[in-house]
Amino acid sequence: MAGREAFFVCHSCGASFGLAEARHRCTCGGLLDVGGLDDAFSATSLCDDAHGVFRYRRLMPDVIDGHWRNATMAEGMTGLAELGLGGVDIRCKMDYAMPTLSFKDRGAAVLMAAAKASGVVSVVQDSSGNAGNSIAAYASRLGIGCEILVPEGTSPNKISQIKAYNATVTIVRGNREDTAAAALKQAEAGRYYASHVYNPMFYQGTKTYVYEIWEQMGGRLPEALAVPVGNGTLLLGLHLGLKSLFAGGAIGRMPMVIAVQAARCAPLYRAFIGGKRTVAPVVNEGTAAEGIAIAAPVRGAQMLEALREMGGTVVEAGEEDIIRYGTLLSKSGIFAEPTSAATVAGAMAWAVGEGFKGTLALPMCGSGLKSLH
Ligand SMILES: [Zn+2]
Structure with missing residues (x-):
C-alpha cells in the first residue's frame, strides 16, 4: 500500500522532520502531526493476523512494521x-x-513500536497515571529504559503499577502542569519524550x-x-x-x-x-x-x-x-x-x-x- 512513508509535520508552519528524530516540536515551537500518510480506510487494508490495534497497521506509518509484533499485547478490539x-x-x-487497564495502551503500543524502530534506548514521560502505566509497560516489553514523572497526589495504585513495569517513578512537587514542565525540560535536553500529548504517533x-x-x-x-x-x-x-x-x-x-x-x-x-x-x-x-x-x-x-x-x-x-x-x-x-x-x-x-x-x-x-x- 502506498503512502505509508510518513514524517513529522509542523501543525503551525508545515516544516517536516524524520520520524526517527528525537524531536517533540518544531524549530518554530509548533506542535507536530504525522504527515505523508494515506490512511483512507478500506476493508481490504485490515490485517487478520492481529487482534486489535495492529489489525489496522496498514493505516499507520510503515516505521512500525518491524516492531509491532514485539510490542503488541493484543491490546484493542474491546467489547x-x-x-x-x-x-x-x-x-x-x-x-x-x-x-494495563486503560485505553492508553492503544497509543502507547504504536508510539513505543515506533520508538524502538528509531533505535531509542530510553524515554521520559509525564502523566496523571494511566499514560505513564502504559508507556512503562511497553517500554519494558521492548527493552527500553523508562522514567515516568507523576504529580504528587497520584493514586498509589497507578504508582505501584508503573514500578512493577521496572520504570523509574519520579514524583514531582506541585500539580500536573509542574510535572509536564519537568518532563519537557528533559525532552529539551535531548531525551526521547514518549509523550501522549506531544508525540503524534500516539x-x-x-x-x-x-x-x-x-x-x-x-x-x-x-x-x-x-x-x-x-x-x-x-x-x-x-x-x-x-x-x-x-x-x-x-x-x-x-x-x-x-x-x-x-x-x-x-x-x-x-x-x-x-x-x-x-x-x-x-x-x-x-x-x-x-x-x-x-x-x-x-x-x-x-x-x-x-x-x-x-x-x-x-x-x-x-x-x-x-x-x-x-x-x-x-x-x-x-x-x-x-x-x-x-x-x-x-x-x-x-x-x-x-x-x-x-x-x-x-x-x-x-x-x-x-x-x-
Ligand atoms: Zn513549525
Missing part, C-alpha cells in the same frame, strides 16, 4: 457493552479491558478506537460519539479515525461528536462556547475525574479546530453528576474510573437536552481500581 440509561441507547466501549494508536466501533456495529457508526477530554488524546485520535473512515467512503457523514470535560477543570469548554480559537488556561478546582483534569491543554487550539471541522460540541459534567453516574455504572456491573463516569454524565446531559433518540457510544477509559486513593 461494546449495552447500557440503557434514561431511554438513551448507550454502548460502552470497554477500553479498560486492556493490558494518535495513530488512539484512532483505532473508532475503526473498531465501525467494525463491531457491522460497518457503520452510532449517531453520536462522546469522549472525555483533558489533553485530547482520544478526541484527536477520533478526529483522525473519522477522517480516515470518511476518506475511504466507509461513512458518508460525521456522527455527532460530544467532548466532555469536568466542570471544575474545563478550559476547552470555556473556549468553545466563547467562540475562541485558542484555549486559555484555567485553575483546576479539583475533580474526581483526574484523567481529564488538564488546566492548560497543549493541543487546545488543535482540539477546537477538530471539533469545529467535525461539527461537534463540548459539554461539562458537574462533580455531583460524576459521582452519581459512577454509582450507576457500578450498579450495572461496570467499575470504571470517575473520568468515564464524567463522560456518561456529560453525554446524558447532552442527550436529554437534545431529545436524542439514537445510539451513543462512549469509552470506559480506565479501571476503577486505578483511581482508588
Whole structure:
C-alpha cells in the first residue's frame, strides 16, 4: 500500500522532520502531526493476523512494521457493552479491558513500536497515571529504559503499577502542569519524550478506537460519539479515525461528536462556547475525574479546530453528576474510573437536552481500581 512513508509535520508552519528524530516540536515551537500518510480506510487494508490495534497497521506509518509484533499485547478490539440509561441507547466501549487497564495502551503500543524502530534506548514521560502505566509497560516489553514523572497526589495504585513495569517513578512537587514542565525540560535536553500529548504517533494508536466501533456495529457508526477530554488524546485520535473512515467512503457523514470535560477543570469548554480559537488556561478546582483534569491543554487550539471541522460540541459534567453516574455504572456491573463516569454524565446531559433518540457510544477509559486513593 502506498503512502505509508510518513514524517513529522509542523501543525503551525508545515516544516517536516524524520520520524526517527528525537524531536517533540518544531524549530518554530509548533506542535507536530504525522504527515505523508494515506490512511483512507478500506476493508481490504485490515490485517487478520492481529487482534486489535495492529489489525489496522496498514493505516499507520510503515516505521512500525518491524516492531509491532514485539510490542503488541493484543491490546484493542474491546467489547461494546449495552447500557440503557434514561431511554438513551448507550454502548460502552470497554477500553479498560486492556493490558494495563486503560485505553492508553492503544497509543502507547504504536508510539513505543515506533520508538524502538528509531533505535531509542530510553524515554521520559509525564502523566496523571494511566499514560505513564502504559508507556512503562511497553517500554519494558521492548527493552527500553523508562522514567515516568507523576504529580504528587497520584493514586498509589497507578504508582505501584508503573514500578512493577521496572520504570523509574519520579514524583514531582506541585500539580500536573509542574510535572509536564519537568518532563519537557528533559525532552529539551535531548531525551526521547514518549509523550501522549506531544508525540503524534500516539494518535495513530488512539484512532483505532473508532475503526473498531465501525467494525463491531457491522460497518457503520452510532449517531453520536462522546469522549472525555483533558489533553485530547482520544478526541484527536477520533478526529483522525473519522477522517480516515470518511476518506475511504466507509461513512458518508460525521456522527455527532460530544467532548466532555469536568466542570471544575474545563478550559476547552470555556473556549468553545466563547467562540475562541485558542484555549486559555484555567485553575483546576479539583475533580474526581483526574484523567481529564488538564488546566492548560497543549493541543487546545488543535482540539477546537477538530471539533469545529467535525461539527461537534463540548459539554461539562458537574462533580455531583460524576459521582452519581459512577454509582450507576457500578450498579450495572461496570467499575470504571470517575473520568468515564464524567463522560456518561456529560453525554446524558447532552442527550436529554437534545431529545436524542439514537445510539451513543462512549469509552470506559480506565479501571476503577486505578483511581482508588
Ligand atoms: Zn513549525
